[in-house]
Amino acid sequence: MKAIVKPTQRLEGTINALSSKNYTTRYLLIGALADGTSTVRYPAHSEDSDAMRRCIRDLGAVLEEDEEQMTIRGFGRHPRDVKELDVGNAGAVLRFLMSVASFCPEVTFINRYPDSLGKRPHDDLIDSLRQMGVEVEHRDGKLPITIRGGKPRGGKITVSGNVSSQFLSSLLFVAPLLEEDSEITVLHDLKSKVIVGQTLEVIAQAGITIEASEDLMHYRIPGRQQYKPQNYVVQGDYPGSAAILAAAGVTNSDVRVLRLAEQSRQGERAVVDVLRAMGVDLTHDNDVVHVKGTQSLKAGEFDGDHFTDGVLAMVAAAVFAEGTSRFYNVENLRYKECDRITDFLAELRKAGAEVEERQSEIIVHGRPQGVPGGVEINAHYDHRVIMALTIVGLRSDKGLIINDAHHVAKSYPQYFDHLLSLGAQIELLQEEEH
Numbered sequence: 001m002k003a004i005v006k007p008t009q010r011l012e013g014t015i016n017a018l019s020s021k022n023y024t025t026r027y028l029l030i031g032a033l034a035d036g037t038s039t040v041r042y043p044a045h046s047e048d049s050d051a052m053r054r055c056i057r058d059l060g061a062v063l064e065e066d067e068e069q070m071t072i073r074g075f076g077r078h079p080r081d082v083k084e085l086d087v088g089n090a091g092a093v094l095r096f097l098m099s100v101a102s103f104c105p106e107v108t109f110i111n112r113y114p115d116s117l118g119k120r121p122h123d124d125l126i127d128s129l130r131q132m133g134v135e136v137e138h139r140d141g142k143l144p145i146t147i148r149g150g151k152p153r154g155g156k157i158t159v160s161g162n163v164s165s166q167f168l169s170s171l172l173f174v175a176p177l178l179e180e181d182s183e184i185t186v187l188h189d190l191k192s193k194v195i196v197g198q199t200l201e202v203i204a205q206a207g208i209t210i211e212a213s214e215d216l217m218h219y220r221i222p223g224r225q226q227y228k229p230q231n232y233v234v235q236g237d238y239p240g241s242a243a244i245l246a247a248a249g250v251t252n253s254d255v256r257v258l259r260l261a262e263q264s265r266q267g268e269r270a271v272v273d274v275l276r277a278m279g280v281d282l283t284h285d286n287d288v289v290h291v292k293g294t295q296s297l298k299a300g301e302f303d304g305d306h307f308t309d310g311v312l313a314m315v316a317a318a319v320f321a322e323g324t325s326r327f328y329n330v331e332n333l334r335y336k337e338c339d340r341i342t343d344f345l346a347e348l349r350k351a352g353a354e355v356e357e358r359q360s361e362i363i364v365h366g367r368p369q370g371v372p373g374g375v376e377i378n379a380h381y382d383h384r385v386i387m388a389l390t391i392v393g394l395r396s397d398k399g400l401i402i403n404d405a406h407h408v409a410k411s412y413p414q415y416f417d418h419l420l421s422l423g424a425q426i427e428l429l430q431e432e433e434h
């Protein structure tokens with residue numbers, strides 16, 4: 001699909017935030033790891049959440065779903081002896097299930113996105129699984145990956161946290177099910193640390209005990225525990241909504257996004273404060289974010305590691321700010337669906353933005369007068385690149401054509417529909433997908 005994004009003066013209206021991707025993957029997983037039947041209300045519907053549905057079903061969970069709610073009969077620590085799993089392009093799903101697969105005799109995770117997930121590194125998790133007595137075959141730390149497990153061991157386990165927090169989360173999900181007690185130590189820095197809070201939150205909701213140090217670098221986990229079946233409710237998604245809020249923030253608009261919990265462990269909740277710091281008039285009451293957009297934003301300096309999946313949308317807003325913005329501590333954006341520093345900035349430059357990269361920083365010299373646009377954008381298989389360039393297109397002089405925009409469905413299939421309902425000038429051209 002091509003998205004033809006045209007200059008749009010004003011966005012107006014109210015939308016319901018999509019359901020959280022990261023809570024959905026977690027609740028589906030712990031529902032599958034439970035003995036008994038759990039329910040999940042308002043699970044997300046997207047390629048990534050569908051990948052989790054597909055894989056836990058293949059592993060033996062029984063799922064039923066209506067409009068609002070899904071029930072999951074879990075397999076506990078006894079997944080079915082499946083030979084192959086297809087996680088699509090979902091990093092979190094792959095990494096979480098690599099540990100679960102260690103209960104199986106032999107599972108291969110196939111490589112369906114060689115130019116996206118197929119390029120992402122998993123060595124740190126592979127190292128940890130080996131410490132647990134699991135044999136892992138891989139191609140240079142990347143997909144396809146075959147896990148030969150059976151009886152993973154607990155004990156002392158180390159995991160590096162400087163590429164992705166998903167490796168640690170993955171171990172935290174399975175360690176309580178092991179025969180032995182475990183002690184997990186995080187080596188190096190722990191990136192995307194806030195999201196580990198979501199992992200610990202959902203694990204505790206399922207009645208599991210994990211003792212975590214205050215800095216989240218050290219864990220004691222009693223073995224032989226069981227996930228209890230529970231009833232979970234998925235909250236609204238901040239990372240996806242960040243793009244809607246930024247689009248509203250840079251246009252002359254009046255937009256409300258409902259279902260964004262004020263008390264949330266999603267790090268990307270911080271985008272509300274980031275936009276406010278840029279001068280956007282924004283209130284957040286009763287789980288409703290109300291944005292009154294402005295044509296005059298101001299630049300700022302932000303630690304992007306606190307709102308990892310919201311950085312690209314905030315960079316897109318900074319493109320129109322007065323002054324130079326700096327997003328630092330974002331090196332691990334290089335290991336996502338694409339290199340979200342080099343690849344993303346290349347597309348922004350095409351649109352006419354003035355941006356610079358450092359190894360772990362994005363620097364934006366804002367252009368309050370707008371950017372020319374009038375070019376075609378490569379999506380790099382990345383939903384967040386698509387969402388961010390759409391924001392830029394809305395405030396460009398000549399608009400932008402975003403190629404392969406269907407990849408937005410990785411997390412937010414209704415993104416363009418939501419923008420259209422707010423009055424955005426966007427034309428969607430269906431073409432043969434490749």
Ligand SMILES: O=C(O)C1=C[C@@H](OP(=O)(O)O)[C@@H](O)[C@H](O)C1
Binds near residue numbers: 025309
């Ligand atoms: O645990 C999770 O569900 C996720 C962790 C983050 O990844 P990193 O820890 O690799 O930054 C985030 O970017 C991703 O979208 C989802």
Ligand SMILES: C=C(OP(=O)(O)O)C(=O)O
Binds near residue numbers: 384411
């Ligand atoms: C990086 C992301 O997801 P994942 O790592 O799960 O592929 C994302 O949603 O932006």
